[in-house]
Every structure is written in C-alpha cells, then in structure tokens.
Amino acid sequence: MFTTTKEVLTYAEQTNSAIAAFNCYNAETIQAAITAAESKQQPVIIAYGERYQDYMNLEAFAAFTKVLAEQATVKVALHLDHSYQFETIKRAVKAGFTSVMYDGSTHSLEDNIKHTKEVVNFAHEHGVFVEAEIGSMERGAFSDEEEGDGRLTDPDEAVQFVKDTGVDFLAASIGTVHGMYDGEPNIRLDLLEEIKSKIEIPLVLHGGSGTPEQQVLKAIDHGIRKINVNTEISLTAVESMSNTLEKNAKTHLSVVMEDAQKAMVAHMEKVIDVYLNQK
Numbered sequence: 001m002f003t004t005t006k007e008v009l010t011y012a013e014q015t016n017s018a019i020a021a022f023n024c025y026n027a028e029t030i031q032a033a034i035t036a037a038e039s040k041q042q043p044v045i046i047a048y049g050e051r052y053q054d055y056m057n058l059e060a061f062a063a064f065t066k067v068l069a070e071q072a073t074v075k076v077a078l079h080l081d082h083s084y085q086f087e088t089i090k091r092a093v094k095a096g097f098t099s100v101m102y103d104g105s106t107h108s109l110e111d112n113i114k115h116t117k118e119v120v121n122f123a124h125e126h127g128v129f130v131e132a133e134i135g136s137m138e139r140g141a142f143s144d145e146e147e148g149d150g151r152l153t154d155p156d157e158a159v160q161f162v163k164d165t166g167v168d169f170l171a172a173s174i175g176t177v178h179g180m181y182d183g184e185p186n187i188r189l190d191l192l193e194e195i196k197s198k199i200e201i202p203l204v205l206h207g208g209s210g211t212p213e214q215q216v217l218k219a220i221d222h223g224i225r226k227i228n229v230n231t232e233i234s235l236t237a238v239e240s241m242s243n244t245l246e247k248n249a250k251t252h253l254s255v256v257m258e259d260a261q262k263a264m265v266a267h268m269e270k271v272i273d274v275y276l277n278q279k
Contacts, residue, residue, distance in 0.1 A: 036268035135173025
C-alpha cells in the first residue's frame with residue numbers, strides 16, 4: 001500500500017528499528033525493493049535521486065512506483081533523495097512523492113536554513129514531508145554521489161537548524177560515507193547520541209553501504225530511523241550481470257535483468273533483516 005515517509009518512520013520509532021531507503025533508478029531496482037520488503041513484511045522507502053533525471057524520468061518513476069505500491073502487501077513510501085534544485089522538488093511534490101530531501105549541505109548554515117525553510121513551507125502546503133542535511137559526507141569508493149568535505153554535524157547547529165526550518169527529518173553526518181569505505185569506518189556514535197538528545201525529529205543515516213552491522217545496530221539504538229542504501233546493491237546487480245554474461249555473452253537482456261533483480265532482492269532482504277534490530 002502507498003503511504004507516507006512519516007508513517008513508516010513512526011513505525012520505526014515504535015519498533016526501535018530503521019527503514020531501508022533503497023535508491024532506485026529503473027524498474028528492476030524498484031521491483032526488487034518492494035519484493036524484498038514483502039518477503040520480510042516490512043515497510044520500505046523507494047528513493048529517487050535528482051541526479052538520475054537524465055536516465056529515468058521523474059514523473060514516470062513516481063507513477064510506476066505508486067502502481068506497484070498500491071498493489072503491495074506492505075507499506076511503501078516514495079522519497080526524493082539529494083535534491084539541490086527547487087524546481088525538481090516542485091516536480092516531485094506534483095508527481096506524488098511523499099517526502100523530499102533538500103540538500104543544502106554545501107551552503108553556509110545561514111543559507112542552508114534559508115533555502116530549507118523555503119522548501120519546507122512549499123512542501124508542507126502540499127502535505128509533503130521534508131528531509132534536510134547539515135554536515136557533509138565524503139564520497140567513498142564506487143559512489144556516484146557528489147564529493148563532500150566530511151564535515152560532521154554540530155549538535156548545537158542541528159538544534160538551531162531544526163527550530164528555524166521546521167524540517168521533519170534530519171540527515172546527520174557522523175562519519176559514514178557515500179559509497180563503500182576505502183579504509184576502516186570511523187562512525188561517531190557518541191556524536192549521534194548527543195544529537196539525538198537535543199532534537200526530537202527522526203534522524204536518518206546516509207551511507208548505509210558497507211557500514212559494519214554492529215555499528216548500524218548501535219546507530220539504530222541511538223535513534224536512526226531511516227538508512228539509505230545504494231552502492232552495495234548496485235555492486236550486487238553489476239556482479240550478477242557480469243556472471244550471467246560470462247556464462248553466455250549473447251544472453252537475452254530480459255534474462256540478464258531478471259537475474260540481476262533476483263540478486264538484488266536477496267541482498268535487500270539481508271539489509272532489511274539487519275535494520276529490524278531484533279536481538
């Protein structure tokens with residue numbers, strides 16, 4: 001069933017779990033995410049990044065996702081991830097996204113607050129929830145995200161940001177990276193705990209790929225309610241396609257993509273299992 005991001009994050013808060021927000025960009029990734037969620041009977045968030053617009057039309061993506069969501073046996077939300085342009089956010093709201101992320105992390109705190117508040121005012125008028133970010137994550141290996149400077153979130157700035165913008169969810173930079181880690185992860189759970197103690201809205205974690213399971217579980221216990229996953233699912237799909245083509249270089253495209261989708265489902269199921277945070 002099609003629902004709001006707010007509703008599934010409320011469920012996560014009630015169950016002390018996190019909802020997987022799988023970055024999707026075509027039919028196979030959307031179908032894999034919903035199939036995995038149904039297999040585990042858990043809510044899921046389908047996330048679409050602004051950077052994929054030249055590859056996958058935003059309105060078509062929304063329409064396809066909503067049809068599948070309405071047929072699903074679990075709750076499915078639709079989220080716009082890492083958007084820098086107000087025009088994209090307006091299109092997403094009109095297309096039926098249930099939440100949007102405005103990424104003003106490259107701006108000064110003052111400008112980030114100003115632009116985020118404009119987005120919040122517009123989105124809330126249309127019943128859409130808003131995620132925003134302060135701090136700036138670095139880009140790791142195999143990522144297609146923009147490079148960040150690795151600046152961690154300041155807890156006091158987080159308090160001011162939430163108060164001044166009215167944002168619904170906050171992405172905190174605590175040492176995770178976009179993509180896979182080049183070295184040993186250094187996740188600042190102490191910083192996350194301090195941020196959580198000072199603000200009441202749900203916290204979200206970007207950079208779920210490759211983050212050690214025990215640190216993920218601790219992050220969930222410290223208030224993380226949504227975790228974005230992209231790169232590790234991409235790597236799984238690409239590996240599957242490579243294996244299929246290695247067996248037969250002339251394999252029909254439908255077979256290649258079906259195999260890749262099955263591989264993604266299996267991987268996504270494992271991710272959801274971890275985020276359930278059941279001991």
